[in-house]
Amino acid sequence: MIRLTPQPLTAAAFAPFGEVIDEQAASGFAINGGTSLRLNDLARLDPGEDGRVLFNLFVCRQSISLPHQPTVMECHPLGSQAFLPRHFARFLVLVAPPAPQPDLSQLHCFLSDGRQGVNYARGVWHLPLSSLDLETFVVVDRGGSGNNCHEVSVAGQIEVLEQ
Ligand SMILES: NC(=O)N[C@@H](O)C(=O)O
Numbered sequence: 001m002i003r004l005t006p007q008p009l010t011a012a013a014f015a016p017f018g019e020v021i022d023e024q025a026a027s028g029f030a031i032n033g034g035t036s037l038r039l040n041d042l043a044r045l046d047p048g049e050d051g052r053v054l055f056n057l058f059v060c061r062q063s064i065s066l067p068h069q070p071t072v073m074e075c076h077p078l079g080s081q082a083f084l085p086r087h088f089a090r091f092l093v094l095v096a097p098p099a100p101q102p103d104l105s106q107l108h109c110f111l112s113d114g115r116q117g118v119n120y121a122r123g124v125w126h127l128p129l130s131s132l133d134l135e136t137f138v139v140v141d142r143g144g145s146g147n148n149c150h151e152v153s154v155a156g157q158i159e160v161l162e163q
């Protein structure tokens with residue numbers, strides 16, 4: 001059993017897997033006569049060569065608690081996938097680099113602070129939405145032809161401990 005303790009989610013630590021969407025950490029510029037601040041270009045959305053961008057809401061109806069043993073990891077080889085809580089939700093970000101199968105020796109585990117989001121780059125192995133809080137998430141990913149969701153069982157192999 002691989003046991004991991006979630007680390008704080010930072011842009012630098014997550015950089016090999018995509019971007020952290022973090023209002024507190026972003027710098028922006030004033031727009032609309034200074035009435036708004038634009039936090040610009042926070043995530044590299046990638047619908048692939050023949051896909052289109054989908055804007056979705058995921059309503060989390062079953063939360064998780066730590067310690068947690070995930071059963072599935074998945075990846076999207078044809079495009080990126082971004083998650084952002086609409087209000088507040090800590091979610092588990094367990095990732096491995098793009099590969100035909102997830103390399104469990106290269107797992108990285110983070111816990112968002114409840115306001116952060118992430119954008120998984122194309123092909124990054126991750127958990128299906130695994131939130132500690134019941135919340136709705138904005139999810140932006142890729143639509144189009146082809147199989148864009150590869151799943152593998154990791155049942156009994158990984159345990160994510162409390163921080
Ligand atoms: N299946 C689906 O639409 N969602 C997953 O890709 C996920 O990462 O939650």
Ligand code: NI
Pocket residue numbers: 074076081126127128
């Ligand atoms: Ni996914």
